[in-house]
Amino acid sequence: MSSNYIAPKNIEELCMVLKDKDDRTHIIAGGTDLIINLRKKGIIDYKIIDISKFQRFKTIDFQEDRIIIGSCVTMIELENNEEIKKYIPALTSAAYSLGSTQIRNKATIGGNLVNASQSGDTIPVLFAYDADVRIMNSSNEYRYEKASDFVSGIGQTSLRDDEIITSIIIKKSDSISAFSKIGSRKTVTISKINCCGKFDMGEEDRINNAIIYLGAVGVKPVRSDLIENELIGFKLGQGLNDGMKKVIQLQIENAIPNRNSKHYKKVATIGLIEDMLSQVRGDLRI
Amino acid sequence: MIIKLMVNDKMVERDVDPTKRLLDFLREDLNLTGTKEGCSEGECGACTVIVNDKAVASCCVLVGQVNGDNILTIEGLEKNGELDIIQKAFIEKGAIQCGFCTPGMIMSCKALLMKNPKPTVDEIKRSIEGNLCRCTGYTKIIEAVQQIVEERCNNE
Amino acid sequence: MKELKYVGKSLVREDSYDKATGKTIYVGDMKRTDMLYAKLVLSEKAHADIEIDRSEAMLVEGIEAIYTHEDVPKVFYNSAEWYPGIKGIRDELILNNRARFVGDRIALVVGSSKETVEKAISKLKIIYKELKPVIGLKQARKDEVIIKENTNLAFSKSINVGNYEEALKKADYVIKDIGTTPKVHHAAIEPHVCLAEFDYQGNLVICTPCQVATQVQMHVANVLNIPLNKVRTVKAVMGGSFGGKSQPILEPIVAFAAWKLNRAVLLYMDRTDVITGTVSRNATEIAVETAVNKEGKILGRKVEVRVDGGAYNTNASNVTMALGKKLYRLYDIPNQTFEGKAYYTNTLPGGTCRGYGSPQGHAVTEVNIDNIAKKLNMDPCEFRLLNLVDEGAKDLTGAPEIGNAKIKECVKVGMEAFNWKEKRDTIKNKSADRYAYGVGMACGTHGNGYKGAYPDFTNVDMRIYADEGAIVKIGVHDLGCGTITTLKQIAAETLDINMEKIRITEADTFVTPYDSAGTQASRVTYVCGGAIKEAGKKLKAKLINAFCKLKNVPIENVETANGYIYDKNSTEEHTYGDIVTEYEKHFSESMSISLEYKSPANPASFAAFFAEVKVDKYTGLVDVIDCLAVHDIGRAINPMLVEGQIQGGAQFGLGMALYEQMKINKNGDVKSNSFSKYHIINSTSMPKVKIILIEDNEPYGPYGAKSVGEMATVAPAPAIINAINFALDTNITTFPATPEVIVNEILKKGI
Known part of the structure; x- marks a missing residue:
């Protein structure tokens, strides 16, 4: 094995290399961000732990009450998985809208989370579903953390040097959900703003309960209680009324009061929420 | 590190720095220069190759990551002197101008047709959304793939 | 007219086989024994004096040389000049100790591999002593910080026809608009790259995807102070240019390295280097006021243009005047x-860019034209039809x-085919709460070469071989458009030889005849194609004449077909090759011709673009x-290739209308320095472009042809903006109309 690159074959080997991991060592899952970033920063002297073929991290396990998604599951695998579409439609949609076909074939859910980009597309979905992140350290010990706690800032997580994400755990529910994003181009574009909505539906297509996370309007996705409250009791067949539009704008104003981009985002978010709701309507055939 | 992989149906075994990009490995070590570098960040698709039946940007993959995998590059499409149906369609339809995006573009279309023999126009567009072309406006590229689909439908 | 065999046919390009199989060798794919790799170090500051400590970098194993300002000849040049007679302002050096934009060349690192070079670059210690930068036209005009000697004004000139002030007095309305256009990155998918080496004849060879081989030759010889005839520029396969590879950027410096080291050196750039360190389309601010009467006739117009020329003079005067002159060739005004001014700023220099x-x-x-129509309550097409130029119009x-201007016909045919009237009347009914729909159109014009402004001629050598094949030696450059195929069709048609039997050179300054201006200014089909037609006609006459003499046949009895020549009253057939050989034997002369072809005219090409948008x-x-x-288009030599130009031009224009701009902040940092931050239109955003060609024979064009490639990128952008403005009832004049x-x-x- 080359000294600057190791692809551990089992947990023991993985633990061993994690023990020696320093800040020059990078874990590669898909690699679609890492390789670019190393080159952009002109970093030549580095070591790689390659987990892209680590089978244990590549499975999606549907248990009775929860879904365990391996950290190395790719966007294309999420996008094409019928069960994911059934239980976490927003994740299907987020995976589908991330990057290009070539990128979705390699990019992983674990990578997207650890990168903790402000505009990461799967992150608001994981927040909305209150996902748990399962983290392993070099002693083969595990800890669990809420995704929303795990991500602490732009490019920042609670992951320690000798730790690795093994999987993401999402509780099964009857909730319906959707994801939408706005970039500067229709596809293959970084989100200027994105959004995940998760809903419990009641009678007559009314929303009983709503969880809304908005991405790229803060260091990490922000829960949007104003919009949530407004949507409770909302009949999906309707369009957004003026009151709701005002609330959406207020939500953005609160999130980024001092940013120049707020003027655009206040208006655009109305379209974003509308897109997200229309996806739900489509799924529910309303 | 010794890397073993299938490239265009041939077993390749090389002692190579596993942190080298697949793109550089193909171009420098195997002299397969059909695969191009246009942006170095997975945005333009000129470096697209097929790894285990999936289109990937070879500038965003390390050669260590594809150890043991099956790689198909533009050089591997021609079989026994016969061009691939996509290559023929690109040529006939005038889908090629400067040609720099062409290998990646063809590989993306190849990956699409491997899993979906009769894609719709939207599916074609979607499969090359990560392949930038500055010459053609994509129209003739899309028409080339459509022509293949039409021929397939007519032959049924 | 005799039916044409090759011209007008959608024939397949012969180079597309190699391109489809990955066999085509671009410069970046070339390898030479003992070849070195080189990369430029580009300034990270917009305006700064530079000191570079290279000691640590020199220690990197495999590094051959690191050049900075100290090491290179201090010969000033202007990369936009393509022949010595231009005499522009010369203010560029191959390496600088004062950076004038983010992306300015400050060092060159040469080593045994790309990894070596990049490692050494990471170990360079660069000290920037920052100066205040001038960013944007507003700041440049203030002249508070001055980049060059006395003023940031780089160029100023006006054009006057008639008396605008008088027209103003007679006007019923005067409609004013102020708009801006951005710096646009050419975005050829092949990044800039260049190889320099010595050949066995002692030439310093520059192998480069360039547009004007003689321009490269001139600058290299000048900077290195070596004779022109020792510099050999070979035009390599081009992975797209669009003007971006027209001005030599890499060539002089890589030639210097190869010359110094006496080794083959390949200089490569990555995308960020190309975006920041080459050239862009010039940004402009344009104020236009148009005086009209209520009948809808334009009485006069005043156009003031401010051009952001960037850090070096390059094409400041040329692009400003090129812009101005076009304004006199579309409408009858x-x-x-026209008042044009160009300014220096601490941003990347302007360069030729498609259109x-x-x-x-x-x-x-x-x-502005749409706004006038709106003011007059007229349909914008109808208003244009009252004012567009007619066939045979003079440039005032x-x-x-x-x-043979057919722009009115373009508009009329387009209105019909696009169902313009009905769409314009009804489309807004589709608009609802969220989406607004609109249709819009625009017209444009472009030229056919340099005649009237610069020397415009080309030399061509044409020969028929003993095996019926022909070679056409001419200094053209296929930029990826299929130029060679187009020219072959012209040659095949005139000579009556199968296209497969004809070969045409691309520019190689050691071998090909002189061409005055290269592959730019939309001159190749019109001028070089005209030259090939002329040469072909003369060569064929020579062949027929030879046949008549050799076989004693009266000229009126001679017929030719696909490389065969015969007496129509005889069953005996002769190949061209037979005659070539017999002619040489009996008359001691070759079946060849050389001629210098001067462009006879410079007509305008035109287009009208119609668009429907959903906002x-x-x-x-x-x-x-x-x-x-x-x-x-006069006549399409190869309709398939013409369509390709129009569809690609539309992609360029739609990008200019909606997405594309170099984002440069107040410090001069380029924010859009990669394809993830500089969006061009991708497949999912690109509509199918429908095309109608008006082919009505341009008198001096070969088989009636005129230009299309640059023309195709002119009208789409304003057509899209006009459609958006119609949909929203706004007056957007900012390009691009981004979502913001x-x-x-x-x-x-408040809608």
């Missing part, structure tokens, strides 16, 4: 004043005649649902 001034000029004036500035009033994103391009611009306009209007 008896009184028009060269036309896209900027027409961008704002075509929006005294420039060459406009030729998302919340997100500001625009969907171009449908579009139609109608081109006055659109939403901002909507907010201003």
Whole structure:
């Protein structure tokens, strides 16, 4: 094995290399961000732990009450998985809208989370579903953390040097959900703003309960209680009324009061929420 | 590190720095220069190759990551002197101008047709959304793939 | 007219086989024994004096040389000059100790491999002593910080026809608009790259995807102070240029390295280098006011243009004047004043870019035309039809005649095919709460070469071989458009030889005949194609004459077909090759011809572009649902290639309308320095472009042909903006109309 690159074959080997991991060592899952970033920063002297073929991290396990998604599951695998579409439609949609076909074939859910980009597309979905992140350290010990706690800032997580994400755990529910994003181009574009909505539906297509996370309007996705409250009791067949539009704008104003981009985002978010709701309507055939 | 992989149906075994990009490995070590570098960040698709039946940007993959995998590059499409149906369609339809995006573009279309023999126009567009072309406006590229689909439908 | 065998046919390009199989060798794919790799170090500051400590970097194993300002000849040049007679302002050096933009060349690192070179670059210690940068036209005009000697004004000139002030007095309305166009990255998918080496004949060879081989030769010889005839520029396969590879950027410095080291050196750039360290389309601010009477006739127009020339003089004068001159060739305007000024800024220099001034000029004036129509309550097509130039129109500035102008027909045919009237009347009914729909159109014009401005001629050598094959030696450059195929069709047609039997050179300054201006200014089909037709005609006459003499046949009995020549009253057939050999034997002369062809004219090409858009009033994103391009092309030599030019040109234009701009902040940092931050239109955003060609024979063009490649990128952008403005009832004059611009306009209007 080359000294600057190791692809551990089992947990023991993985633990061993994690023990020696320093800040020059990078874990590669898909690699679609890492390789670019190393080159952009002109970093030549580095070591790689390659987990892209680590089978244990590549499975999606549907248990009775929860879904365990391996950290190395790719966007294309999420996008094409019928069960994911059934239980976490927003994740299907987020995976589908991330990057290009070539990128979705390699990019992983674990990578997207650890990168903790402000505009990461799967992150608001994981927040909305209150996902748990399962983290392993070099002693083969595990800890669990809420995704929303795990991500602490732009490019920042609670992951320690000798730790690795093994999987993401999402509780099964009857909730319906959707994801939408706005970039500067229709596809293959970084989100200027994105959004995940998760809903419990009641009678007559009314929303009983709503969880809304908005991405790229803060260091990490922000829960949007104003919009949530407004949507409770909302009949999906309707369009957004003026009151709701005002609330959406207020939500953005609160999130980024001092940013120049707020003027655009206040208006655009109305379209974003509308897109997200229309996806739900489509799924529910309303 | 010794890397073993299938490239265009041939077993390749090389002692190579596993942190080298697949793109550089193909171009420098195997002299397969059909695969191009246009942006170095997975945005333009000129470096697209097929790894285990999936289109990937070879500038965003390390050669260590594809150890043991099956790689198909533009050089591997021609079989026994016969061009691939996509290559023929690109040529006939005038889908090629400067040609720099062409290998990646063809590989993306190849990956699409491997899993979906009769894609719709939207599916074609979607499969090359990560392949930038500055010459053609994509129209003739899309028409080339459509022509293949039409021929397939007519032959049924 | 005799039926044509090759011209007018959608024939397949022969180079597409190798391109489809990955066999084509671009410069970046070339390898030479003992070849070195080189990469430029580009300034990270917009305006700064530079000191570089290279000691640590030199220690990297495999590093051959690191050059800075100290090491290179201090010969100033202007990369935009393509022959010595231009005598522009020469202010560029191959390496600088003062950086004038983010991306300016400050060092060159040469080593045994790319990894070595990149490792050494990471170990360079660069000290920037920062100076205040001048960013944007507003700051440049203030002249508070001055980049060059006395003023930031780089160029100033006006053009006057008639008397605009008098026209103003007679006007019923005067419609004013001010607009801006951005710096645009050419975005050829092949990054800039260049190889320099010595050949066995002692030439310093520059192998480069260039547009003007003689321009490269001139600058290299000048900078290195070596004779022109020792510098050999070989035009390599081009992975797209669009003007971006027209001005030599890498060539002089890589030639210097190869010359110093006496080794083959390959200089490569990555995308960020190309975006920041080459050239861009010039940004402009354009103020236009148009005087009209209530009957809808334009009485006069005044156009003031400010051009952001960037850090070096390059094409400041040329692009400004090119922009101005085009404004006199689309509408019949008896009184028009153009004032053009170009300014230095600490941003990347301006360079040739597809359309060269036309896209900027027409961008704002075509929006203004729509605004006039609106003011007059007229349909914008009808208003244009009252004012567009007619066939045989004169250019009132005294420039060459406009030729067989068919722009009115383009508009009329387009209106019909696009169902313009009905769409214009009804489309807004589709608009609802969120989406607004609109249709819009615009016209544009472009030239056919340099006649009237610069020397425009080309030399061609043509020979028929003993095996019926022919070779055409001419200094052209296929930029990826299929130029060689187009020219072959012309040669095959005139000589009556199968296309497969004809070969045409690309420029190689050691081998090919001289060409005065290279592959730019939309001159190749029109001028070089004209030269090939002329040479072919003469060579064929020579062949027929030889046949008559050899076989004693009266000329009126001679017929030819596909490389065969015969007496129509005889059953005996002769190949061209037989005659070539017999002629040489009996008359001691070859079946060849050399001629210098001067361009006889410089007519205008025209197009009208129609578009339907769907505007998302919340997100500001625009969907171009449908579009139609109608081109006055004279004659399509190869319709398939022409369509390719128009579709690609539309992609360029749609990008300019909606997405594309170099984002440069107040410090001069380029924010859009990669393809993830500089969006060009991708497949999912690109509509199918419908095309109608008006083929009505341009008198001096080969088989009636005139230009299309640059023309295709002019009208789409303003057509899209006009459609958006119609949909929203706004007056957007900012290019590109990004989602932010659109939403901002909507907010201003309160809709």
